[in-house]
Amino acid sequence: MQATLRPTMRLRNKLQMTAMLGAVALGALFAAGAASAADRANTVIVSGAGSVNTLDPIASNYFQTNDLTSRIYSPLITFDAELNVIGALASEFTVAPDASSIAFTIRDGAKFHDGTPVTSKDVAYSLDRVKRLATGVASYIDRYDSTEIADDTHFTIKLTKPNALFLGSLGRIYVINSALATANAGADDAQAWLAANDAGSGPYKLTSVQGNDITIDWADTYWGDKGDRPASLIFRRSDESAPKRDELKVGNIDVGRNILQRDLDVIANEPGVAVAYGPAAQVNGIYFNTSTGPTADVKVREAIRLAYDYEGGLAGIHRGKGSLPAGPLPDTLSCRPEFPTVARDIEKAKALLAEAGATNLTLTLRFQPAFEDQVQEATLLQSNLKDIGVTLNLEPIAFPNYLQMLQDPAQIPQLMLLSENSLFPDPGVFLTKTFISTAVGTNRAGYKNPEVDDILNKAVGSADATERCDLYKEAQQIIEKDSVFMPMYWAGSYVAYRSDRLSNPTEGAASINGNFAPLDYNLLKK
Amino acid sequence: MSYLRLVGQRLVMMVLTLWGLATLVFVMIKLIPGDEAQVAAGPGASQEQVAAVAKRLGLDLPWPEQYLAFLGRLVRGDLGTSVVSAKPVLSELAAVLPSTIELMIFASILGVILAVPPALVAATYRGKAFDGASRLVAVVGGAMPAFWLALMLQYFLGSVWRITPISGQHSFGVASPTVTGMPTIDALLAGDFAGFLDALAYLILPAFVFAVPFASQVYRLLRATLIGVLASDMVLPVRAKGASTRTIVLRHALPNSLPPTVSLIGTLVGGMVGGAILVETVFARRGVGSFLANSVALKDTYAVLGAVMFVGVAVCVVNLVADVITLMLDPRIRGRQMGAGAR
Numbered sequence: 001m002q003a004t005l006r007p008t009m010r011l012r013n014k015l016q017m018t019a020m021l022g023a024v025a026l027g028a029l030f031a032a033g034a035a036s037a038a039d040r041a042n043t044v045i046v047s048g049a050g051s052v053n054t055l056d057p058i059a060s061n062y063f064q065t066n067d068l069t070s071r072i073y074s075p076l077i078t079f080d081a082e083l084n085v086i087g088a089l090a091s092e093f094t095v096a097p098d099a100s101s102i103a104f105t106i107r108d109g110a111k112f113h114d115g116t117p118v119t120s121k122d123v124a125y126s127l128d129r130v131k132r133l134a135t136g137v138a139s140y141i142d143r144y145d146s147t148e149i150a151d152d153t154h155f156t157i158k159l160t161k162p163n164a165l166f167l168g169s170l171g172r173i174y175v176i177n178s179a180l181a182t183a184n185a186g187a188d189d190a191q192a193w194l195a196a197n198d199a200g201s202g203p204y205k206l207t208s209v210q211g212n213d214i215t216i217d218w219a220d221t222y223w224g225d226k227g228d229r230p231a232s233l234i235f236r237r238s239d240e241s242a243p244k245r246d247e248l249k250v251g252n253i254d255v256g257r258n259i260l261q262r263d264l265d266v267i268a269n270e271p272g273v274a275v276a277y278g279p280a281a282q283v284n285g286i287y288f289n290t291s292t293g294p295t296a297d298v299k300v301r302e303a304i305r306l307a308y309d310y311e312g313g314l315a316g317i318h319r320g321k322g323s324l325p326a327g328p329l330p331d332t333l334s335c336r337p338e339f340p341t342v343a344r345d346i347e348k349a350k351a352l353l354a355e356a357g358a359t360n361l362t363l364t365l366r367f368q369p370a371f372e373d374q375v376q377e378a379t380l381l382q383s384n385l386k387d388i389g390v391t392l393n394l395e396p397i398a399f400p401n402y403l404q405m406l407q408d409p410a411q412i413p414q415l416m417l418l419s420e421n422s423l424f425p426d427p428g429v430f431l432t433k434t435f436i437s438t439a440v441g442t443n444r445a446g447y448k449n450p451e452v453d454d455i456l457n458k459a460v461g462s463a464d465a466t467e468r469c470d471l472y473k474e475a476q477q478i479i480e481k482d483s484v485f486m487p488m489y490w491a492g493s494y495v496a497y498r499s500d501r502l503s504n505p506t507e508g509a510a511s512i513n514g515n516f517a518p519l520d521y522n523l524l525k526k
Numbered sequence: 527m528s529y530l531r532l533v534g535q536r537l538v539m540m541v542l543t544l545w546g547l548a549t550l551v552f553v554m555i556k557l558i559p560g561d562e563a564q565v566a567a568g569p570g571a572s573q574e575q576v577a578a579v580a581k582r583l584g585l586d587l588p589w590p591e592q593y594l595a596f597l598g599r600l601v602r603g604d605l606g607t608s609v610v611s612a613k614p615v616l617s618e619l620a621a622v623l624p625s626t627i628e629l630m631i632f633a634s635i636l637g638v639i640l641a642v643p644p645a646l647v648a649a650t651y652r653g654k655a656f657d658g659a660s661r662l663v664a665v666v667g668g669a670m671p672a673f674w675l676a677l678m679l680q681y682f683l684g685s686v687w688r689i690t691p692i693s694g695q696h697s698f699g700v701a702s703p704t705v706t707g708m709p710t711i712d713a714l715l716a717g718d719f720a721g722f723l724d725a726l727a728y729l730i731l732p733a734f735v736f737a738v739p740f741a742s743q744v745y746r747l748l749r750a751t752l753i754g755v756l757a758s759d760m761v762l763p764v765r766a767k768g769a770s771t772r773t774i775v776l777r778h779a780l781p782n783s784l785p786p787t788v789s790l791i792g793t794l795v796g797g798m799v800g801g802a803i804l805v806e807t808v809f810a811r812r813g814v815g816s817f818l819a820n821s822v823a824l825k826d827t828y829a830v831l832g833a834v835m836f837v838g839v840a841v842c843v844v845n846l847v848a849d850v851i852t853l854m855l856d857p858r859i860r861g862r863q864m865g866a867g868a869r
Binding site for chain 2: 039040043045047051053054056059061133134135136137138139140142188191192195196210211212213234236237238239240242243246247249250252398399400401403404405407433439440441442
């Protein structure tokens with residue numbers, strides 16, 4: 001039998017003393033945790049998901065990078081709430097009648113954060129660097145040829161081929177202080193240096209990168225008006241939804257992005273917290289492989305489109321946030337013809353499958369399991385397709401793998417579920433990248449229709465906005481008739497914020513996800 | 527055989543292990559579908575742009591050439607360049623590593639504090655109420671999913687009762703200048719005691735999430751070993767000589783129970799680096815875990831390789847240290863490993 005031993009009183013006293021000291025130390029810790037600085041009143045903390053891997057503006061094709069670079073740097077042009085192109089660093093711009101060049105004038109008083117003026121040389125350096133490195137935003141300006149400098153504030157951008165979309169694409173090309181970048185070029189064209197340093201002329205300057213916090217402070221060198229914008233902005237990475245919900249509730253952050261709808265429901269009625277919904281420039285849907293396999297048959301594609309329970313999905317998966325789409329483009333874009341809203345019609349779907357001779361059809365849908373709504377949408381479609389006798393296999397896929405598959409039309413998934421964002425307000429960018437047959441790597445359906453190619457190529461070469469708009473509408477009619485894409489929802493995007501500190505950040509925003517221009521965070525007037 | 531020779535042997539094994547790990551991870555990451563050049567060039571890049579990026583980053587070379595170049599750089603201490611950020615992987619790791627080390631050290635200390643005293647008391651009072659209660663707590667703690675535990679702690683302690691920070695690494699305006707990358711140490715170096723306490727407060731919940739399964743395993747092993755030692759013949763003459771309970775437990779039973787516990791702690795500390803992916807993500811902390819998770823998602827080959835090599839080195843070093851401590855503590859193991867005459 002095991003003997004039971006008794007600890008001495010001395011040992012017990014020591015344990016008690018240790019426990020007491022521990023309690024005192026913990027008390028001090030929690031008291032320290034409540035400390036805060038006085039300038040919190042002039043600081044807005046924005047918490048969102050995803051790592052900011054670099055602050056080099058060439059990587060502004062990543063949303064989380066662009067959210068910062070768009071404030072630290074300035075582009076030549078930007079967009080107003082009505083999606084019109086307006087000058088940012090440029091005070092004037094003129095597109096040549098043949099759309100093969102654009103003349104610019106830099107605005108008076110435009111300065112970098114080190115106080116030096118922004119010149120034509122800086123613009124030329126920035127564009128040439130993007131072309132040289134061929135990464136990130138380079139794909140937006142692949143027709144850039146050279147910059148012809150007239151003087152310090154006047155220059156002309158020359159294109160390799162006429163491109164009416166080029167001007168809008170400059171909204172994500174930021175001008176770098178060429179003297180600073182050249183001095184720190186190293187062997188990598190200043191990529192490593194710009195990853196953590198500031199060479200911009202935007203409204204905010206980079207102050208610090210500490211832990212998961214990136215702090216930017218208002219730049220007095222900026223030519224624009226500060227208005228009610230805060231003196232400091234802190235961008236904090238936080239990937240999980242629930243901690244952001246809780247941080248917002250207790251007021252440790254002021255803006256929460258990428259918070260799941262179920263968590264928004266929890267805090268929506270908290271005092272001092274509000275959730276703003278707005279346009280997202282985003283359409284969720286499915287691309288078919290139109291070049292090979294069963295989905296190469298337009299009747300099969302149309303049948304699948306008719307089988308999905310759009311209304312049920314919107315209500316059940318998206319909690320009614322968003323709307324049912326009509327046509328392939330996000331509803332925030334212009335030049336969309338009138339299309340009927342998507343609807344379910346099982347009998348017609350069955351008839352189309354019978355016409356196509358597609359019996360006992362088995363298809364595969366690829367989706368990204370990291371997105372909870374995609375998992376539910378895929379499952380709903382799987383269930384709906386059973387009703388028309390189609391077996392749908394669901395296979396997860398990582399985005400890098402998907403991008404690689406797009407290089408070969410034969411490898412493109414039969415069905416691919418995606419959330420498509422329009423990065424530019426001009427519908428031509430979306431249409432040309434996605435549906436023109438020569439756009440291998442971005443043509444998500446392997447779609448090849450010479451008629452559509454001709455129309456879109458003609459639009460790209462036209463400097464006449466009205467003519468371009470008509471051409472876009474014509475192209476969409478054909479794309480829709482060919483059932484290349486199955487739009488499921490026009491996404492309703494949202495942002496949660498402290499309404500006791502900030503005004504609604506979506507007011508006046510052309511797109512709530514900041515695709516066209518960053519969301520402005522303004523403090524409430526005292 | 528001397529200590530030096532034994533440690534030398536272990537170091538050679540460590541190098542071979544790391545080479546095997548590097549090879550395995552390189553092959554695995556190449557087998558995962560997806561094109562790193564496409565990722566670096568961006569989703570909308572043309573084929574020409576992707577080809578240009580592949581050439582610039584050396585990704586157009588055949589696998590064996592890429593592998594040999596990687597090993598060559600590794601020997602020189604160069605972990606390559608991130609295809610996403612264009613920064614040297616070594617400098618990126620150096621920036622995030624201290625934060626993870628700080629968390630691991632704090633979690634290990636907390637785990638030992640949570641495990642050892644209860645194990646001592648439970649073994650001493652075997653079969654009594656405390657023993658039963660602590661065993662139950664240990665089983666529940668060991669079975670609790672870390673993710674769920676983290677969210678519950680954040681919700682109740684941070685959001686509802688507001689007694690701990692929810693996420694992050696320091697309060698607004700409290701951060702000290704970065705010297706080591708460990709907020710607690712940086713605060714002390716800056717002479718900022720309030721900043722030190724603040725950073726410590728932000729460590730409590732993530733460290734606790736690490737420490738709970740850690741403590742559960744250490745508690746169970748130490749308690750069982752202690753009970754075995756206390757029941758052994760070795761204790762009878764000590765007790766017959768009139769030694770106090772404290773002397774028997776702390777001077778005789780505990781040292782004889784430590785070797786397997788130290789080995790276990792070594793394994794658990796090494797495993798913490800892998801667990802950091804979850805904990806750092808949930809608590810929005812910078813560190814190797816969140817760096818690795820991000821790199822895998824972006825198929826950033828050299829960043830993944832660098833982070834995995836670090837994890838491998840950490841596991842090997844911690845296990846080496848645990849082995850050496852075990853040898854020092856237990857003459858029986860020392861005798862088996864180093865020969866009968868070794869001391």
